[in-house]
Amino acid sequence: MSKLLEVKNLKTYFYTDDGIARAVDDVSYDIDRGETLGLVGESGCGKSVSALSIMRLIPDPPGKIVGGEILFKGKDIVKMTEEEVEDMRGNDIAMIFQEPMTSLNPVFTCGDQIDEAVMLHQKVSKEEARKRSIEMLRLVGIPAPEQRYREYPHQLSGGLRQRVMIAMALSCNPEILIADEPTTALDVTVQAQILELIKKLQDELGMGVIMITHDLGVIAEVTNRVAVMYASKVVEYSTSEEIFYNPKHPYTLGLLSSIPKLNKGQGRLSTIEGNVPAATNYPQGCHFCTRCKYVDSKVYTQDSKCWNEEPKLEQVDGVSVLHTVACHYWRDIAMKRQKEGDVIPAAAV
Numbered sequence: 001m002s003k004l005l006e007v008k009n010l011k012t013y014f015y016t017d018d019g020i021a022r023a024v025d026d027v028s029y030d031i032d033r034g035e036t037l038g039l040v041g042e043s044g045c046g047k048s049v050s051a052l053s054i055m056r057l058i059p060d061p062p063g064k065i066v067g068g069e070i071l072f073k074g075k076d077i078v079k080m081t082e083e084e085v086e087d088m089r090g091n092d093i094a095m096i097f098q099e100p101m102t103s104l105n106p107v108f109t110c111g112d113q114i115d116e117a118v119m120l121h122q123k124v125s126k127e128e129a130r131k132r133s134i135e136m137l138r139l140v141g142i143p144a145p146e147q148r149y150r151e152y153p154h155q156l157s158g159g160l161r162q163r164v165m166i167a168m169a170l171s172c173n174p175e176i177l178i179a180d181e182p183t184t185a186l187d188v189t190v191q192a193q194i195l196e197l198i199k200k201l202q203d204e205l206g207m208g209v210i211m212i213t214h215d216l217g218v219i220a221e222v223t224n225r226v227a228v229m230y231a232s233k234v235v236e237y238s239t240s241e242e243i244f245y246n247p248k249h250p251y252t253l254g255l256l257s258s259i260p261k262l263n264k265g266q267g268r269l270s271t272i273e274g275n276v277p278a279a280t281n282y283p284q285g286c287h288f289c290t291r292c293k294y295v296d297s298k299v300y301t302q303d304s305k306c307w308n309e310e311p312k313l314e315q316v317d318g319v320s321v322l323h324t325v326a327c328h329y330w331r332d333i334a335m336k337r338q339k340e341g342d343v344i345p346a347a348a349v
């Protein structure tokens with residue numbers, strides 16, 4: 001049987017006045033039923049654009065999917081007609097966005113908006129839709145759902161609004177839920193509740209979930225696998241265990257070292273210096289070379305491979321699961337770190 005979703009060599013570019021923004025460039029990942037994939041990386045790395053490509057929500061112009069396939073149960077979403085896409089959206093694959101206030105319409109009650117999502121895809125009466133909406137509000141843990149159903153988005157807290165968004169996304173029993181930074185706008189305790197909720201619903205409903213975040217710490221407990229994205233590329237891909245306990249890519253190492261709760265008592269919370277380059281202006285070799293702390297170290301001697309040659313994903317040796325990393329010098333870096341007694345942050349918890 002084919003995988004639930006396979007993104008294969010996806011390329012999504014934007015044709016702007018500043019040149020071609022290669023937002024997503026040759027990205028592959030997949031997800032199965034009942035599985036959660038974490039898509040991690042700083043802001044501007046192409047996480048949302050890859051998700052919006054799956055939903056076929058890339059604004060065209062200036063954007064376009066210029067290469068690759070997105071197979072949902074073997075059928076290529078890239079090639080679907082507009083009609084097929086509309087049927088797929090919400091029904092098969094649903095997405096929740098970062099800021100619920102911008103996705104909820106302030107002039108309609110929460111109930112009306114979930115009803116509408118239900119009726120868009122299912123042939124049910126208004127009354128049946130109402131019952132289903134209230135049931136969904138209860139499912140996502142909203143107290144007094146009958147009352148909340150009649151309220152407007154502004155009457156709800158941020159956490160409750162995000163729950164309404166989740167209820168709306170789940171109202172048509174999608175097989176895949178894409179959660180794009182679903183907790184970023186929320187405070188820490190509410191964040192934890194929402195993540196727990198998504199995990200619980202996934203267990204109950206058996207969906208595949210793509211959890212997008214800029215914070216590796218957020219997803220340690222909820223994902224099965226992780227794709228680390230940097231500047232339009234997947235730079236490391238494996239099980240969550242491998243990513244947290246046996247990371248290889250300098251970027252993944254940097255992200256892990258900047259998680260406060262994993263670095264408790266270690267005294268040195270580092271951040272990765274510099275910024276993600278603009279998508280119109282990536283280095284021609286490794287996209288991370290402008291920020292990589294190993295670039296100038298002895299690891300590289302006189303080589304300028306990092307600057308000129310794009311590293312391809314390759315399997316990490318000595319590991320029995322799929323674990324790929326795109327760095328010319330991951331072996332040398334691992335050796336150097338071992339010699340220096342560099343503790344893997346997550347392993348030090």
Ligand SMILES: Nc1ncnc2c1ncn2[C@@H]1O[C@H](COP(=O)(O)OP(=O)(O)O)[C@@H](O)[C@H]1O
Nearest residue numbers: 014021023042043044045046047048049278279
């Ligand atoms: N409509 C657009 N026009 C031009 N560039 C865009 C557009 N949308 C996104 N991009 C660019 O694509 C890159 C990836 O963006 P995005 O996927 O939103 O990042 P992330 O979700 O990882 O923060 C960024 O460099 C961003 O500027």
Ligand SMILES: [Mg+2]
Nearest residue numbers: 047048049180
């Ligand atoms: Mg984003």
